[in-house]
Amino acid sequence: MELNPMALNEGDRLGRYQVKAVVGTGGMGVVYRAYDPQLERLVAIKVLDPVHSQEGDEGHTSTRLLQEARSASALNHPNVCTIYEVSEQGECAFIAMEYIDGRPLDRLIAGGLPISEAIDYAHQIADALAHAHEHGVIHGDLKAANVIVSSQGRVKVVDFGLARRQSTDSEKTFATETSPISGTPYAMAPQQLTGARPDAQSDIWALGVLLHEMLAGSRPFAGRTTAELVSSILRD
Incomplete structure (x- = not known):
């Protein structure tokens, strides 16, 4: 069968x-x-x-x-x-x-983390992104759920669900997604929300959003609806 x-x-x-x-x-x-x-x-x-x-x-x-x-x-x-x-x-x-024996970061940051721990995690995530960007790869959907922390405190960035090799100008049309916006709205950079493709700068923006979550235990932008959330990011 x-x-x-x-x-x-x-x-x-x-x-x-x-x-x-x-x-x-x-x-x-x-x-x-x-x-x-x-x-x-x-x-x-x-x-x-x-x-x-x-x-x-x-x-x-x-x-x-x-x-x-x-x-x-x-x-x-x-x-x-x-x-x-x-x-x-x-x-x-x-x-x-x-296989990573650990817990997703989104299960660890409710209420915020100690400053030293948050900075350590952010540093490891930044190292991962820097390596990827050096190889022409972006993440495109960085968020707490896509970061696994082992019991030893080692961070692993997972699920490059929107990753693609950065293209030259002549390849942009071929590499562009059918949908002009794809990702997780609360972690998206303003340029993504207006239709731009994810790039290294949008990954860094998402890391900033994640660092805020780790330190404050909350997201820097909020809205009762997706439209309100997008408006908050673009306005504030």
């Missing part, structure tokens, strides 16, 4: 990987903790929901997933989640990546 990649159980296989448990789910798909018997290590497997692979899907999400893997796999830094493999099995596309 053919397995449903969105509902795998412990012991099921995806490629050479043995599924152990579900780590999380989201709009893009499912993330599993799995074991790689070939290299004898735990990995995280990000499986794209097949609905995103259907012909005519606006934004070509499955293509973006593969671009994410190719972009991030070029990075080799202690504060960046390492991509091991990108593969397709029939209509199932998945990424095998470093």
